[in-house]
Amino acid sequence: MTTYQNNDHLAGDFYTQNFAKTAGEGNLILNLGPQHPSTHGVLRVVVELDGEYIMRAEPVLGYLHRMHEKMAEVKTAAQFIPNMGRVDYGHALGWNWAFVGAAELVGGIEVPERAEYIRVITCELNRIASHLLWWGAYLLDLGAFTPIMYAFDDREKILDILQDPTGSRLTYSYYRIGGVAKDLSADCIRRIQEFIPWFRSRLPMYKDLVSDNIILRKRIEDIGVIEQEVCRRFGATGPVARGSGIKYDVRRAQPYSVYPKLDFEIPTSNLKCARGRYDVRMAEMEQSLRIIEQALEMMPEGEVLVKGAPKPSWKVPKGEGYFAVEGARGKIGAYVVSDGGKNIYRTKLRAPGYCNLSLFAEVSQGTILADAVAILGSLDLIIPEIDR
Amino acid sequence: MEALFSGLSALYLAKCDAAKTGQVFQAFLPASTLVRAAERLLAADYYIEDICAVDCAEGYVVVYHFDHFEAPGRVTLRVLAPHASPVVPSIANVFHGAEWHERETRDFHGVVFEGNPNLIPLLMDPDMADCFPLRKEDKARAKAKDMLEAGEVVYCHPSFTLMTPDAPAEAKESGGDKPATA
Numbered sequence: 001m002t003t004y005q006n007n008d009h010l011a012g013d014f015y016t017q018n019f020a021k022t023a024g025e026g027n028l029i030l031n032l033g034p035q036h037p038s039t040h041g042v043l044r045v046v047v048e049l050d051g052e053y054i055m056r057a058e059p060v061l062g063y064l065h066r067m068h069e070k071m072a073e074v075k076t077a078a079q080f081i082p083n084m085g086r087v088d089y090g091h092a093l094g095w096n097w098a099f100v101g102a103a104e105l106v107g108g109i110e111v112p113e114r115a116e117y118i119r120v121i122t123c124e125l126n127r128i129a130s131h132l133l134w135w136g137a138y139l140l141d142l143g144a145f146t147p148i149m150y151a152f153d154d155r156e157k158i159l160d161i162l163q164d165p166t167g168s169r170l171t172y173s174y175y176r177i178g179g180v181a182k183d184l185s186a187d188c189i190r191r192i193q194e195f196i197p198w199f200r201s202r203l204p205m206y207k208d209l210v211s212d213n214i215i216l217r218k219r220i221e222d223i224g225v226i227e228q229e230v231c232r233r234f235g236a237t238g239p240v241a242r243g244s245g246i247k248y249d250v251r252r253a254q255p256y257s258v259y260p261k262l263d264f265e266i267p268t269s270n271l272k273c274a275r276g277r278y279d280v281r282m283a284e285m286e287q288s289l290r291i292i293e294q295a296l297e298m299m300p301e302g303e304v305l306v307k308g309a310p311k312p313s314w315k316v317p318k319g320e321g322y323f324a325v326e327g328a329r330g331k332i333g334a335y336v337v338s339d340g341g342k343n344i345y346r347t348k349l350r351a352p353g354y355c356n357l358s359l360f361a362e363v364s365q366g367t368i369l370a371d372a373v374a375i376l377g378s379l380d381l382i383i384p385e386i387d388r
Numbered sequence: 389m390e391a392l393f394s395g396l397s398a399l400y401l402a403k404c405d406a407a408k409t410g411q412v413f414q415a416f417l418p419a420s421t422l423v424r425a426a427e428r429l430l431a432a433d434y435y436i437e438d439i440c441a442v443d444c445a446e447g448y449v450v451v452y453h454f455d456h457f458e459a460p461g462r463v464t465l466r467v468l469a470p471h472a473s474p475v476v477p478s479i480a481n482v483f484h485g486a487e488w489h490e491r492e493t494r495d496f497h498g499v500v501f502e503g504n505p506n507l508i509p510l511l512m513d514p515d516m517a518d519c520f521p522l523r524k525e526d527k528a529r530a531k532a533k534d535m536l537e538a539g540e541v542v543y544c545h546p547s548f549t550l551m552t553p554d555a556p557a558e559a560k561e562s563g564g565d566k567p568a569t570a
Contacts, residue, residue: 014508014514015514065512067521069496073522102410105408105409231435232436232483233430233435233483235485236485237435246457318535321408321409323410333453335451337536338535340534341530345530346442346522350437350438350453355436359485
């Protein structure tokens, strides 16, 4: 018997207390997460419910905040590259690219052509792996267990391929300022060539078994409609914007590397709902295969790291630069301001998931709770990237 | 592009080389016309990319990045917030996504965005909300003109010396507290 009674669960914490309730009488406040099977990672959403309907939702972030931007202030540019794989484990190479791209932009460093093709090939493989991770996990959210087994089977093959040049399976730190760390071996190229037709044969099966499945269709069609104007006000990019019919892809809009030489399409959907975003991602995997196929054929022989590439102690010259790449979740941006000192003066990381999630409060209003989970999943959230 | 900023009493307008800096145009604005500039950008179908602050010797340079879905080209707005009282009006009622970016900037630099509907800690723990990890010490601060891209100047207000190279050390119009060495 103790006299102390912990009533914290009744009073709520800082964020529940600061949650602006709507006027509704008898509405229920529910904390979804931070540890909940249907909120990936440690995302917490405070929702106000009237019965099953969401009156107001407010995502609470910061549970995975590691302050990468502060770490950038105490490391040299080259030492900071491994942080990039930790920002977004889903599409680590996209982040690698954004940061080294920004350093190369300010430093005026050219990248050898072979390295550009290797970047394209590995980045696109990583994009497929990221979309497969989303696909499996999203269907798991919606109650379908089997697809993630197939997705991880395919993803495993990509991880095996990328393990050879990068030396890791998840948090890659492979790109260097002025190129990449290691050339693709003949064995690695052979495995990529084998992977392409194999994965291509799997996609129709996924369409038949999953995408056209009536249960899935009923769960995601007309759910979470995002208007184009909402995308602009919140800065949504990537499959979220393309699922609303905005034909915007950084690879085409602000071309970088050798993408202008490659022939691929930008899949869009005018459905604007979760189904639209689903369709866009499924179509993107096929386009990534096309890109890899062409890049393998066009890749010239040569160096993979520019001669006289920056050493770890290299100082980024004075200046500012903003470099963006198309990540699996949207526009990844690295904004670098350097005073010419040992460490970069200010590094700002633009996470696409951060902007995509910020529109959730508006879009989820008035939907039922089960649909909110379908909307959250359709945004393809990687929480470490959002919290940084 | 210049027409977009007419009548906003802009302090500094410059074209930039996108291949070198990733932006096509930049504008330094007084805090008073920031919201109107954001409204015009929204009307011109720009979308918000991000907001961040750079802690310079003259004050916090708050940087707003915008881009366009149909006609790509990054436009940068900048506002100087003095170290002594870093207050900037919020654009969260124009670009609703700005709410989070502004909260993040408050967490990291302590810049206060007046009019933000919900200016509570976002990424930082509420218990350490006032530690502002990205603020620099006085002697570690560098001058804005030494780092930020000057670009091809289209217009520069006579009293605006923040970006003028080799400006004599004189009192800044912004009222920001000067470092001891300036």
